Amino acid sequence: MKQNGKLIDQFEEYLLDHLPVSKTFHPIFEDALGEMLKAGGKRFRPILLLSLVQGINPLLIQNAMPVALAIEFLHTYSLIHDDLPAMDNADLRRGHPTLHKTFDEVTAILVGDGLNTHAFNILANAPLSSEVKIELIKTLSSDGGIDGMIIGQAIDCYFENQTIELEKLEYLHIHKTAKLIASSLKMGAIIVGLNQKVINDLYNFGIDIGLLFQIQDDIIDETATQEEAGKTTANDGAKNSFVNLLGLDGAIKSANDLAKKCEDSLSQFDDSIASALTSVLNSYFYRHKK
Numbered sequence: 244m245k246q247n248g249k250l251i252d253q254f255e256e257y258l259l260d261h262l263p264v265s266k267t268f269h270p271i272f273e274d275a276l277g278e279m280l281k282a283g284g285k286r287f288r289p290i291l292l293l294s295l296v297q298g299i300n301p302l303l304i305q306n307a308m309p310v311a312l313a314i315e316f317l318h319t320y321s322l323i324h325d326d327l328p329a330m331d332n333a334d335l336r337r338g339h340p341t342l343h344k345t346f347d348e349v350t351a352i353l354v355g356d357g358l359n360t361h362a363f364n365i366l367a368n369a370p371l372s373s374e375v376k377i378e379l380i381k382t383l384s385s386d387g388g389i390d391g392m393i394i395g396q397a398i399d400c401y402f403e404n405q406t407i408e409l410e411k412l413e414y415l416h417i418h419k420t421a422k423l424i425a426s427s428l429k430m431g432a433i434i435v436g437l438n439q440k441v442i443n444d445l446y447n448f449g450i451d452i453g454l455l456f457q458i459q460d461d462i463i464d465e466t467a468t469q470e471e472a473g474k475t476t477a478n479d480g481a482k483n484s485f486v487n488l489l490g491l492d493g494a495i496k497s498a499n500d501l502a503k504k505c506e507d508s509l510s511q512f513d514d515s516i517a518s519a520l521t522s523v524l525n526s527y528f529y530r531h532k533k
Contacts, residue, residue: 247290247294247522247523247526250290250293250294250297251286251290253293253304253308254286254289254290254293254308254311254312254315255286257308257311257312258280258312258315259281261309261312261365262276262277262280262281263276263277263280263316263357263358263361264276265357271346271350272350272353272354275342275345275346275350275351275354276354276357276358278339278342278345278346278354279319279322279323279336279337279339279342279354280315280316280319280358282336282337282338282339283337283338284315284319284337286315287424287427287456287523287527288311288314288315288318288423288424288426288427289311289312289314289315289427290311290523291424291427291428291431291449291520291523292307292310292311292314292427292428292430292431292434293307293308293311293431294431294519294520294522294523295428295431295432295435295445295516295519295520296431296434296435297519298515298516298518298519298520299435299437299515299516299519300435303434303435305370306369306370306371306434307431307434309365309366309368309369309370310365310366310369310371310379310430310434312365313362313363313365313366313369313383314362314383314423314426314427314430316358316359316361316362316365317358317359317362317383317387317423318423319358320354320355320356320357320358320359320362321355321387321392321396321423322336322337323336323341323342323343323351323354323355323358324351324352324355324396325396326341326342326343326351327343327348327351327352328343328348330396330400342354342355359387362383362387363380363383363384366379366380366383367380371434375433375434378433379430379433379434382426382429382430382433383426383430386422386423386425386426387422387423387426390418391418391422391423391426392418392419392420392422392423394418395415395416395417395418395419395420395422396419398411398414398415398418398419399415399419399482399483402415402483403481403482403483404481405483406483406487406488407483409488409489411483412483412485412488413454415483416453416454416457417450417453417454419457420453420454420456420457420460421449421450421451421452421453421454421456421457422450422453423453424449424450424452424453424456425445425446425447425448425449425450425452425453426446426449427449428445428446428448428449428452429442429445429446429449431445432445441512441513441516444512445512445516448505448508448509448512451501451504451505451508452505452524452527454501455498455501455502455505455527455528456527457485458485458494458497458498458501458531459498459527459530459531461484461485461486461487461494462485462486462491462494462495462498462531463530463531464484464486465486465491465494466491485497495531495532498531499529502528502529505524505528506528509521509524
């Protein structure tokens, strides 16, 4: 856990030193670009990547920092757009007013667009080989794009106020949430040069972690206050959530079962991988019970 805390501190320092800049005569845009990044967050995705790199080849940590930052930029863009009036219409994120509340809707849309695009600029300029960067860009653009997060969000919005079966609900959240988490592990594995079987195993493990993460979020939305969660809660009434479909007790059982599966899967990896990921994941496996 101590090592995990050190990585988080390193990443936060790197992020603050590399906030996006737009030096024009626009009176608010540059402030808006950094608003949600400086607001904090769990940094779960970049820390997954950095923990894996640290455990396998710590000499590559500085080279991996831009990749972790790109993931956080893309994730933050997705939160900004997810909170917009046309989507979830949320007022609070990371313990702060959402971007369209602090500034305006147009600014929030454009900041999201900017962070999305800039994520790939960061990847393209990372201090890694061209071959590695191409694989990283392919991974993030697929799982953060129309084959991943975007289709998940489209399904989520389209099927509001309609009930879909469990298999489709899992598909929705695997694409909307889990694939970007799985990408974080896969991209870390690409950076340190793990073999394809291990990369695939880590990616599949990340899908389970991501699905668990979403079930937990649905439980937290139902049970936590806005202050506890740091974001708008009780906001899933029209959504296809695990709590709405399975009930609170059913969702908690599903989370417990999936957490146990993830623990078992983690123990099957090589000791260096399992050790690298254990501290960051242990704090998340049962967060729905805290």
